[in-house]
Amino acid sequence: MYQTTYHRASSVDEAASLFGKSSEAKFLAGGQTLLPVMKQRLASPSDVIDLGKIKELQGVELSGDTLTIKAATTYYDIMTNADVKKAIPAIAHLTSVLGDPAVRYRGTIGGSIANNDPAADFPAALLALGATVKTNKRSISADDFFKGLFTTALEDGEIITAVSFPVPAKAGYEKMRHPASRFALTGVFVAQTKSGEVRVAATGASQSGVMRVPAIEAALKANWSPSAIDGVSISANGLLADIHGTAEYRANLVKVMAQRAVAAAG
Amino acid sequence: MGVEGIGARVVRKEDKRFITGKGRYVDDIKLTGMTHAHFIRSPHAHAKVKKIDSSAALKMPGVIAVLNGQQLVDDKVGNLICGWAITSKDGSPMKMGAWPAMAPETVRFVGQAVAVVIAESKNLARDAAEAVVVDYEELPAVADIHAAIKSGAPQLHPEAPGNQVYDWVIGDEGAADAAFAKAANVVKLDVTNNRLAPNAMEPRAAIADYDAAEEHFTLYTTSQNPHVARLVLSAFYNIAPEHKLRVIAPDVGGGFGSKIFIYPEEMVALWASKKVGRPVKWTGDRTEAFLTDAHGRDHVTHAEMAFDAQNKILGLKVKTYANFGAYMSLFSSSVPTYLYATLLSGQYNIPAIHAEVIGVYTNTTPVDAYRGAGRPEASYLIERLMETAARQLKVDPAQLRRTNFITQFPHQTPVIMAYDTGDFNASLDAAMKAIDYAGFPARKAKAKADGKLRGIGVSCYIEACGIAPSKAVGSLGAGVGLWESAEVRVNPVGTIEILTGSHSHGQGHETTFCQLVAERLGIPISQVSIVHGDTDKVQFGMGTYGSRSAAVGLTAILKAMEKMESKAKKIAAHALEASEADIVIENGEFKVTGTDKAIALPMVALAAYTAHNLPDGMEPGLKESAFYDPTNFTFPAGTYICELEVDPGTGKTSFVNFVAADDFGRLINPMIVEGQVHGGLVQGIGQALLEHAIYDANGQPVTASFMDYAMPRADDVPSFNLSHTTTLCPGNPLGIKGCGEAGAIGASAAVINAITDAIGKNNLEMPATPDRVWRTIHAA
Numbered sequence A: 001m002y003q004t005t006y007h008r009a010s011s012v013d014e015a016a017s018l019f020g021k022s023s024e025a026k027f028l029a030g031g032q033t034l035l036p037v038m039k040q041r042l043a044s045p046s047d048v049i050d051l052g053k054i055k056e057l058q059g060v061e062l063s064g065d066t067l068t069i070k071a072a073t074t075y076y077d078i079m080t081n082a083d084v085k086k087a088i089p090a091i092a093h094l095t096s097v098l099g100d101p102a103v104r105y106r107g108t109i110g111g112s113i114a115n116n117d118p119a120a121d122f123p124a125a126l127l128a129l130g131a132t133v134k135t136n137k138r139s140i141s142a143d144d145f146f147k148g149l150f151t152t153a154l155e156d157g158e159i160i161t162a163v164s165f166p167v168p169a170k171a172g173y174e175k176m177r178h179p180a181s182r183f184a185l186t187g188v189f190v191a192q193t194k195s196g197e198v199r200v201a202a203t204g205a206s207q208s209g210v211m212r213v214p215a216i217e218a219a220l221k222a223n224w225s226p227s228a229i230d231g232v233s234i235s236a237n238g239l240l241a242d243i244h245g246t247a248e249y250r251a252n253l254v255k256v257m258a259q260r261a262v263a264a265a266g
Numbered sequence B: 001m002g003v004e005g006i007g008a009r010v011v012r013k014e015d016k017r018f019i020t021g022k023g024r025y026v027d028d029i030k031l032t033g034m035t036h037a038h039f040i041r042s043p044h045a046h047a048k049v050k051k052i053d054s055s056a057a058l059k060m061p062g063v064i065a066v067l068n069g070q071q072l073v074d075d076k077v078g079n080l081i082c083g084w085a086i087t088s089k090d091g092s093p094m095k096m097g098a099w100p101a102m103a104p105e106t107v108r109f110v111g112q113a114v115a116v117v118i119a120e121s122k123n124l125a126r127d128a129a130e131a132v133v134v135d136y137e138e139l140p141a142v143a144d145i146h147a148a149i150k151s152g153a154p155q156l157h158p159e160a161p162g163n164q165v166y167d168w169v170i171g172d173e174g175a176a177d178a179a180f181a182k183a184a185n186v187v188k189l190d191v192t193n194n195r196l197a198p199n200a201m202e203p204r205a206a207i208a209d210y211d212a213a214e215e216h217f218t219l220y221t222t223s224q225n226p227h228v229a230r231l232v233l234s235a236f237y238n239i240a241p242e243h244k245l246r247v248i249a250p251d252v253g254g255g256f257g258s259k260i261f262i263y264p265e266e267m268v269a270l271w272a273s274k275k276v277g278r279p280v281k282w283t284g285d286r287t288e289a290f291l292t293d294a295h296g297r298d299h300v301t302h303a304e305m306a307f308d309a310q311n312k313i314l315g316l317k318v319k320t321y322a323n324f325g326a327y328m329s330l331f332s333s334s335v336p337t338y339l340y341a342t343l344l345s346g347q348y349n350i351p352a353i354h355a356e357v358i359g360v361y362t363n364t365t366p367v368d369a370y371r372g373a374g375r376p377e378a379s380y381l382i383e384r385l386m387e388t389a390a391r392q393l394k395v396d397p398a399q400l401r402r403t404n405f406i407t408q409f410p411h412q413t414p415v416i417m418a419y420d421t422g423d424f425n426a427s428l429d430a431a432m433k434a435i436d437y438a439g440f441p442a443r444k445a446k447a448k449a450d451g452k453l454r455g456i457g458v459s460c461y462i463e464a465c466g467i468a469p470s471k472a473v474g475s476l477g478a479g480v481g482l483w484e485s486a487e488v489r490v491n492p493v494g495t496i497e498i499l500t501g502s503h504s505h506g507q508g509h510e511t512t513f514c515q516l517v518a519e520r521l522g523i524p525i526s527q528v529s530i531v532h533g534d535t536d537k538v539q540f541g542m543g544t545y546g547s548r549s550a551a552v553g554l555t556a557i558l559k560a561m562e563k564m565e566s567k568a569k570k571i572a573a574h575a576l577e578a579s580e581a582d583i584v585i586e587n588g589e590f591k592v593t594g595t596d597k598a599i600a601l602p603m604v605a606l607a608a609y610t611a612h613n614l615p616d617g618m619e620p621g622l623k624e625s626a627f628y629d630p631t632n633f634t635f636p637a638g639t640y641i642c643e644l645e646v647d648p649g650t651g652k653t654s655f656v657n658f659v660a661a662d663d664f665g666r667l668i669n670p671m672i673v674e675g676q677v678h679g680g681l682v683q684g685i686g687q688a689l690l691e692h693a694i695y696d697a698n699g700q701p702v703t704a705s706f707m708d709y710a711m712p713r714a715d716d717v718p719s720f721n722l723s724h725t726t727t728l729c730p731g732n733p734l735g736i737k738g739c740g741e742a743g744a745i746g747a748s749a750a751v752i753n754a755i756t757d758a759i760g761k762n763n764l765e766m767p768a769t770p771d772r773v774w775r776t777i778h779a780a
């Protein structure tokens, strides 16, 4: 690791102002992505501003049909939260199969979506549920937030404060784990909103990051059941390929995981 | 058996310090004035080193020196050696390309060191390393066996035309041809044995401390065999004469073979310590482990087996290409020859065998012994062939094995090994019963109804352990003898120190070796301590690998114990005014048999050291040593059967059951044996399903971190159902065969045989990743 200066911010405003004063600052949440990268000397921020202890970035709120998860809430806290389990159990499930226990105790929803790894789990949930990302400056719909590999709509120094999820009628997430990292080799989140709209998002599949899957959405809109997807064919064009999965395999997984997610959603 | 004697499930003495964080590993050691080394490693698989400019780095804070390969040459530090000479079929010696500890001219794999920065801290050394400018001229590289042997392939070493290290043969080709000529059926198979990265939990590390006044070096290092390290560093690398070099291998966190070898980093640390006049520490990180720890396996093989009309094997022909990486590591040459091809008879009567092994250089990390070393490759090949044959001949795979089992011992195979004992039917029976083999078809049908493909796979492995009689290995080209040494010191108050040339890096010697003493003397193991891993404390010994510590190391302790007991009995007889022949040892006492006359061990020890009243002519003291050289290898064997399900939608494998019936001869501590089997099975399953060290076509490693290289985790493997069918090894007095490698040797074939059974397709390479299995299911 290179030399850096560590700051523990006590409020979002303080974090933002610290950011403004440093030459090349980075926000730190769970550190599960940022710290390994710094240890490998692939990042050398002048200042590291820790968001992890900011009270207003912690916790979960359920009000009416909206579930709000604050940005620095850890996966473990999300997974074990009663409101999450009650309102959107698919999110509790997603969190329980994310990484390993060490990652779940430290990693945060805000860090996950700010990083926007093409194989991360949470982006699929946000996109399928039509969530809204709240920052210290504005609200951004999930459809506008994810901009391809490791890229988001966030501006320099902008801080995610929370994510709001409309509570769906039904939702499910299934994931084929990457055998080494446990990220999603491919994961699919399916959701049916209370107004009957169907949204399906796949992660770990596309070369341009998390994506909607219109063919499956159409099939499920007509008939919400795993067998409705039997006839759908997913093209391998533009899908990721690496030593753990060919593009054809991932195309297959998009379909199979969608079917299993529908079965899990009930 | 006493409560802590042979056969008792004694809890490991050493675990207290390990699980409370009190282990003392090389990296825990801090010496006064210690400096830190960081190696500058080649990012290219093949390149000329044109120029190394250290001028900017030398001006950086805390930098003491930047040293390079040319300086090593100037100081006459020797090149790395390969300690086992193999002769090609044309009579020529193997072709060795020079391997300097840091490359002065040419780098041949990604991660090969070209220079080292010595600084006040690790971080300052890393900072400075970034300021060292190395000017490389890239050369074409070749990473896989097929590409390396093509004409026109990039050449690694001028000494080795065609990138060929050797072309070695074993067996009788004429007899094999004759067998195939009269065969009713011939079964053919092509298999790849995937390259693995060993990944011991503790990365390699070294601290070198040069004492200028005494012209003496101390090396703390992560070694499985500190005496061999001292010998090699002294005799071949010109570091220092043996009596001026102390090698200490303290607690070592796993080795699996990868810490047998003497690596460039230790050599450089020693040399640098003298140059800078201060202790030098190097601790590898995980990336360095992936890049520079000797890898394992990496074979490509074509094999054919001939059967008569009664399904009896007539002959076997094997042609194997073995990838050695860029240089010949210390024992690499022996692995695909004498540790592999000599086991190709498996558990079977095979009248004629011929095998050819071609060793190949590629621009990859050197390959050497890794848990099992050659024997997993042999076992995997034979057990895949048997399963393939059963499918082709349409007979039950267990029955085909039974038809061909060796049942008479000793049995001379056509490939050097003479099996001393075994009962292969017994372990097959035990495994089949444990898994309810007969009930499998019904379970398969039920799984099918649930949309799952269920399969069962058998693997009957045999290995040669205890490595081995010195005379025999010497005649085959080994540069060392493979005996073991021990010393028993009874202290004046009756506690006991056992000094062993074996080395424990996880095996539990500190418990099992004490159990032998407890068994013989009837004293608690708390009164015995095991000393190992320090060349200044322990007499010369050969170290731990090849499941040899109990069969060879413990037998050496037994021999020393017998000598000590014989002297102690004389002292006791003298004190008790009895005949030596009437003295028996029980519960820590020397008794006159049939009487109540007795003298306790501490009193005998005290008598030996006070020497006030010893038998006439007897030397004072109670300390004996022994060197034990076995008469043969030992032959652990067994049957593993795996039952699993494949999800046709994803190709993912889930275990239903895994049974292991092993014959390890006598067990000293069944709990430790079970732990060894569990670990071995997990490594075998890891190879079958998950692990693969991959290079791209240009020799760039693709799997140099745990984010890409899939290590087995607890939830990737099943609970194991273990049992033992014991035949005692006639080759050593304790009847021990060894258990350290069996799991890794036998498991892979059981898993792949089960998957191929489940999916109904025979051709499937390891690792059987979900993607690969899914594509195999859906292939035309």
Ligand SMILES: Cc1cc2nc3c(=O)[nH]c(=O)nc-3n(C[C@H](O)[C@H](O)[C@H](O)COP(=O)(O)OP(=O)(O)OC[C@H]3O[C@@H](n4cnc5c(N)ncnc54)[C@H](O)[C@@H]3O)c2cc1C
Residues within 6 Å of the ligand: A026, A027, A028, A029, A030, A031, A032, A033, A034, A035, A051, A071, A072, A097, A098, A099, A100, A103, A106, A107, A108, A109, A110, A111, A112, A114, A115, A117, A119, A120, A121, A122, A158, A159, A160, A161, A181, A182, A183, A184
């Ligand atoms: C072994 C391992 C396995 C993993 N497996 C999975 C997996 O299965 N699925 C998965 O989805 N992920 C996985 N991850 C990644 C994990 O989820 C990371 O924690 C996540 O990507 C980042 O979250 P974090 O809280 O640790 O963020 P950090 O590492 O602290 O930060 C990541 C980035 O986000 C920025 N950031 C953090 N918080 C905010 C904020 N509130 N506003 C603006 N920017 C912010 C940081 O500046 C930094 O650039 C794994 C990681 C590891 C090490």
